[in-house]
Amino acid sequence: MTGLGLPIFDKAIQDANRWVNDVMDELDWEDKHRAFTLLRSTLHVLRDRLQVNESAHFAAQLPTLMRGVFYEGYQPSRSAPLIRHKDEFVDAVMAAFNDAPKDNPATIVGAALDVIADHISEGEMDDVKASLPKEIRDLWY
Template sequence: MKISGIATLDHSPQVVAEWLNELQQDLGWADRGRAYLLLRATLHAIRDFLTVEEAADLAAQLPILMRGIFYEGWVPSRTPAEARTVDDFLERVTGAFTVSPLAEPDVAVAAVFDLLRRHVSQGEFRQVAWAMRRPLRDLWM
């Protein structure tokens, strides 16, 4: 469906739907809203754990609407986060699940990481991995 006549913009909702479908399938989840919440919270945690430059490099690899989700509410002066352990990362993600907590946050986050692995260049994926502290890098890889 053409809305703007600009292919990148008109195709963006479909790309988000495809990513959410993949994530739901990977996790065996039926709830699309929950998948979106996980994707959004994980993207925000990744963004906040990277330097401003590395976050911008990763965002450049994302489709336009995903890039908007990634940047939503970002305060670059607060990045990278001071506490950057695996537990800190998972806490940031699980904090978004106030109504129905994640049973296995590490598995859910790993599914988002795998989704990103499939959709960004391998070079960028490795670059982000090396920008993270070792324990989180192990979860990322």
């Protein structure tokens, strides 16, 4: 018997926890909620910066639960603020925090982007990065 009764649900939870744990490991954080907040906010800012078709291609590679997080609150017909610069991208991600982590914000966002890239095919990440201004692409290590 599985934890929730359906193996697909259990796998979705395991996959999401793996992503959150990877963020925690990357940043040496112990707060799972903070790591999830960073991951969620990074996915949302990235989603809102991508063209609709590129968002869909990217989301298709996300695990089930992370895909739900990615699309949470998504309104493709709504114009998101156009983010062209690294600092704007970082500020948009960090806006999700009531109390900003004490680390360098660009390093924090870069770590989240690296974790995301570790779980997505290299080809898709190349497509995502190619659709972003160079200054934002520089957030990836």
